[in-house]
Amino acid sequence: MPRSSSGSDWTTGKVLEGCDYKRSAWLLGRALVLTDIVRTRRQIVMAAPFASKQDYIDEFDAKDYLQTYYEPKDGLLCGEWTEFVIRNLHETFTKGEVRGHTLLDFGSGPTIYHLFSACEVFDKIIVSDFLEQNRAELEKWLNKDPDAFDWTHIIKFVCELEGKGENCEKKAEKLRSKVKEVLKCDALKRKPFDPVVVPPVDCLLSCLCLEAPCKDIKSFCEALKNFKDLIKPGGYLLILSVMNATFYNVGKKCFASMTTKKEELEMAFKEAGYQIEKTVYSPRTDKSQLDVADYEAQYFILARKPK
Numbered sequence: 001m002p003r004s005s006s007g008s009d010w011t012t013g014k015v016l017e018g019c020d021y022k023r024s025a026w027l028l029g030r031a032l033v034l035t036d037i038v039r040t041r042r043q044i045v046m047a048a049p050f051a052s053k054q055d056y057i058d059e060f061d062a063k064d065y066l067q068t069y070y071e072p073k074d075g076l077l078c079g080e081w082t083e084f085v086i087r088n089l090h091e092t093f094t095k096g097e098v099r100g101h102t103l104l105d106f107g108s109g110p111t112i113y114h115l116f117s118a119c120e121v122f123d124k125i126i127v128s129d130f131l132e133q134n135r136a137e138l139e140k141w142l143n144k145d146p147d148a149f150d151w152t153h154i155i156k157f158v159c160e161l162e163g164k165g166e167n168c169e170k171k172a173e174k175l176r177s178k179v180k181e182v183l184k185c186d187a188l189k190r191k192p193f194d195p196v197v198v199p200p201v202d203c204l205l206s207c208l209c210l211e212a213p214c215k216d217i218k219s220f221c222e223a224l225k226n227f228k229d230l231i232k233p234g235g236y237l238l239i240l241s242v243m244n245a246t247f248y249n250v251g252k253k254c255f256a257s258m259t260t261k262k263e264e265l266e267m268a269f270k271e272a273g274y275q276i277e278k279t280v281y282s283p284r285t286d287k288s289q290l291d292v293a294d295y296e297a298q299y300f301i302l303a304r305k306p307k
């Protein structure tokens with residue numbers, strides 16, 4: 001006699017029927033194996049030295065990064081993370097006072113997904129990254145190189161959110177026309193753009209960057225202090241990133257990530273001399289690729305440099 005349906009799938013809450021039990025058991029088994037893999041990897045990463053600048057230069061592959069994290073179908077950050085960033089920035093730039101002449105994006109990597117709302121309210125955008133291979137990817141997108149990453153899925157999402165019926169090509173052109181410089185930056189330097197002098201900007205934005213070079217909260221706080229000379233008095237600092245991460249993979253390379261908690265993050269902003277204007281924290285609900293990157297939550301912090 002077939003088993004009657006009762007009970008629910010712990011992953012979805014759906015009522016189970018017949019062979020759904022097999023699938024549920026398989027999912028449970030897979031989750032347990034994944035938890036073990038993640039636990040082991042966390043232990044290895046935490047015992048290993050933090051990734052150095054040279055590790056980044058030698059082993060961070062821009063194409064692997066884009067494919068692993070931003071491919072429309074299965075990119076790990078494509079979905080929950082990109083929505084979190086785009087929605088929060090859309091709200092910040094459309095409803096708030098955060099606007100002005102120049103926005104400086106610090107540690108852009110090979111990406112521009114977070115700049116489509118900003119290009120509506122700033123005249124000039126500067127993008128930057130520590131790595132030449134990432135800056136080369138940025139240049140490709142700006143120059144419409146056929147080998148550039150295709151961000152259409154992101155642009156569509158932003159245009160729908162803005163609801164003005166703008167088409168993707170026009171939106172992409174708008175951002176291209178606002179990006180005036182692609183600079184090299186180093187978060188661990190007292191003057192992160194040295195020898196280039198960047199006049200203080202209205203807003204400094206940084207997504208998923210500082211947890212890569214900063215090995216602990218002390219170093220993170222130092223980087224925030226160094227940003228202060230880059231921001232006008234009364235200007236804004238916007239940091240969006242992930243919490244409680246220990247690693248993220250790029251291709252076969254596993255990079256360590258600074259592990260942070262909400263309380264110490266906010267303390268670091270205050271200690272660096274900023275006023276916190278708004279915070280948003282959101283837990284990671286999509287746990288499908290924990291073995292690729294193990295962060296547990298996302299954060300958005302809008303702070304202001306005192307006048």
Ligand SMILES: C[S@@+](CC[C@H](N)C(=O)[O-])C[C@H]1O[C@@H](n2cnc3c(N)ncnc32)[C@H](O)[C@@H]1O
Pocket residue numbers: 053056060107108109110111129130131134185186187188207208209210212213
């Ligand atoms: C996880 S990626 C984030 C890239 C991108 N902002 C994003 O949102 O996907 C980390 C970035 O930190 C950059 N990075 C590594 N060391 C750095 C340093 N010393 N100063 C500034 N950026 C650094 C890497 O080049 C890389 O682009």
